[in-house]
Amino acid sequence: MKYYSKNITPDSLSGIVFALEGINKSVVIINGPTGCKYYHSAISDSRFPRQTSFDPLNYPDKFYFKQPRVPCTYLDSYDYVYGSGEKLNDLLDYIDKQDQDLVAIVNSPGAALIGDDLAGIAAKKIHHSHVITIENPGYSQNFYRGFQDALIVLLKSLPLETAPGKKQGNLVNLIGISIYNKYFLGDIQEMERLFNACGLQINCVLCADTSLEEIKKIPQADLNVILYPELGLEVAKYLQEALGMPYFLFDRGLPIGFDLTQSYFEGVLREESLAGGASFTSRPLISALEKARADAYIPISNVYALTGLPKGTTFAVEAPSSALLAYTDFLFHYLGMVPASLNLPEDDPGLYEEQVQDLLKEHHLESAWQRDIFAAKSDIVLSNGSTIAQLKLQEQIFSGIEIELPSLGYLDVIPKTHLGIQGSLLLVEQLLNGLNF
Template sequence: MKNANACLPPDSLTGAIMAMEGIRDAAVLLNGPTGCKFYHGAVVEGQLPRESSFDPLQFLEEFYFGQPRVPATYLDGDDYVFGASAKLERILPTVAAKGHALIAVVNSPGAALIGDDLNRFIQAANLDIPCVALESTGYSGTMEEGFQEAVIQTLRTLKPQPTAEKPCTVNLLGISIFQKHWEGNIAELTRLLALCGVNVGAVVCAGSSFEEIMEMGNSQCNVMVHEELGGRIAEWCESRLGLPAMRPVNGAPIGFDQTEEWVRGVCRAVGASPRPAVEAIDQARVRGVTYIQRLNSLTGLPKGATFAVRAPASIALPLTQWLHDYLGMAPAAVDLTDADSLLIPEMKEILTRANALDALGVTDFSGVDMIFADGAALAQISNPDGMMTGVEIALPTMGYIDVVHKCLLGAQGSLHLIEWIVNALRDC
């Protein structure tokens, strides 16, 4: 029998839940079966931990099913016929009592079909905290669509208004807790901007609090990190809040050059000098080249080593460009998880320059020296030796827990990439 790649991607339901659970003090209340709850409850607690115990006996109360996150109405066959009114009436005050700043009531795909009027229950509950109803997160939409739609729906409901302008302050858009190294990436970008005197106001739905998001209108502008996760949000903010957006055209700040360009763009937008950050990037370049030079002098590598990338275009494009242009590596496979990305022409241009256009769309990574992909793609490589060359840059994760933040973006991200590469290739 032929093989099938069953790494089924997350869809808009996951995107919506990740967006709302990405607000540091908000909670998703899922009107749906536990089958939709357990997975998301586990992922969000892994990506943005809030509780100190995993002991299910600590979370025995109704709706939680032994998990601290994503309480659910545990819909069953009867509820699909009769609706879940009684459970919805009980769950709202139960969740509100936990002290969250915001509750997002999200219908599961099945629940959305039976038409429980979520807003009616929210109004009837008369809670002291704001609630947002996401009646339908869509069916088989992309994770990114679900994420953005949930953010926009939330902003539309909560209507954040500018109160007092914060000079030299920007919001970061297009980051999700459903990304590998999301915390490290934010920390690194925040560090670089802080060197230039630029503050980060809110990281929208990726670690910021409800209050910080409500104050996002006070920032000078929005700054895009991953376009596929923030493009529509930026447009909404521009039209409704009057917040302009700085949107890089070649993907996320990966690699030294792209990072420098991103920092310069932000500084231009807020009128700050990029010099301190550029100096920090230069220092990182020096540190990085120390190790590249040693590897190169002994082996000739990394030049000529082959690589494969499986990622959204906002990562794959700058990563491929940097691996090829800066390190001289050869693209063997580029598998975009958002095959309809607007960045595809740029990707083709880079691959053409590398005389490797045929690498686009290749999903068989066997025999490639370095693989930058999600944990599932790495685990599926049947050659055990291949595992040694895998760099996990996206979820799902193989399970390695990063206690110390690592990152993929910025100057530190470039150094992490160099570290992974020199360690993988030095014995080749």
């Protein structure tokens, strides 16, 4: 395989683990060999740390293997023949002494073939925490499917709390975001800020930096607003079917760029489920967008006057279709840049694939669709750290902007985002500086 690492993407097991690791005061147990836990523990701890030390000597406990998260039962050949019950019982005895709101036990693919009664074992051992078990990790299914399946299992297991009286009419749930998203904390902060500007309040974010009590109160919201559809559409459909909750799905991908941000929030405000809609307004949002456009105009104008850029600059994007459509729309329509290569991950559900292709056909740019990102030799590349590193190793001249994991390791002290108003300004900043290569 020519570009082997390009095709290594997280699978359903990773989706399950990272969905549940996004819940505060939770422990996710992998019933499987040690090889299944190291990556998941390392990523969970780096993306959503719960402790201040990475020193492995601080985590000598059995089952943790010098990592602070995602304990496992370290199954071996004997356990695959005689069962994992003994090791799982020992681990659960240890876990029950901790102060955890949620204990989740997830079989690795191999352990799913053993047939142990995970729920029965857990019921005898865990007395102080809510417990869910996932016996089938999805095998070869993709990250997005595993993420949403895990959250649906969790929602089905919880005593969800409806509003004690009439709903407030201004509460929304943000559905479809993961600690595996590159800028998840900044995404949440920006979305909350813009919702508040429109007179709306976020009731629950499912599922990143979320408490179990917040999840239980999901039915109290008036509307489920989907952010990343790949991570939230099936969950929203389940909540609609099970609880009659309406949801909002933006038909143009993500709120990236000034125009899409305005359209996204105006679409939310038009939803009939928001009571007293006349009291909500997009005017503060539009005023903030106008100021942001003015702030962005000066540096863009200065760069253009000196170099003629960014107009005509070629770009490549490798991302799920919701992000692919939004990035392409912003870079092409707002900055006048030209798409040279637009690629979906191999396991992407392609929810906006047709719209991306329609945009390209409208402007006779079909050659960019699924063009080899390594052959396109674009000036700007928006992708994951692995692809950017491979392009650097080929000594290509370009500027890379990370928008997906895996990362090259840049540490974000200040939460960042590419969503909304602040995200649009950050993206303009990164693109203009990237043209100075």
